[in-house]
Amino acid sequence: MKNNKFNTLNDKEWLRLTGIKKSTFNKMLDILQVAEIEKFKKGGKTNKLSLENRLLMTLSYWQEYQTYFHLGKNFGISEANCYRNIKWIEDILIKNSDFQQLAGKKSTNKWLF
Known part of the structure; x- marks a missing residue:
């Protein structure tokens, strides 16, 4: 990640800030990167x-x-x-089999990995 202020957080601080582990964040990021490449093939x-x-x-x-x-x-x-950014991210992650449990969830506390 390019933002240095988040790179200095330890695992416990990261979990407190985001509600998920760094490994889960990286997994989500990988899924979103693939989806974004597909999105830009169409232009935009x-x-x-x-x-x-x-x-x-x-x-x-x-x-x-x-x-x-x-x-x-x-x-x-x-x-x-x-709104558009959050909605796009939610839609992409819900389509992935690893994060289908996000559908209908209101809090990350129920699906910590």
């Missing part, structure tokens, strides 16, 4: 946020129940873009 604009930050934003939304408005302000994007 690159996203303002890195994939890592979009996943962190989604995990923050699941963990803390912040509004899209607040998340958008924290990550420097509009409320609508925040």
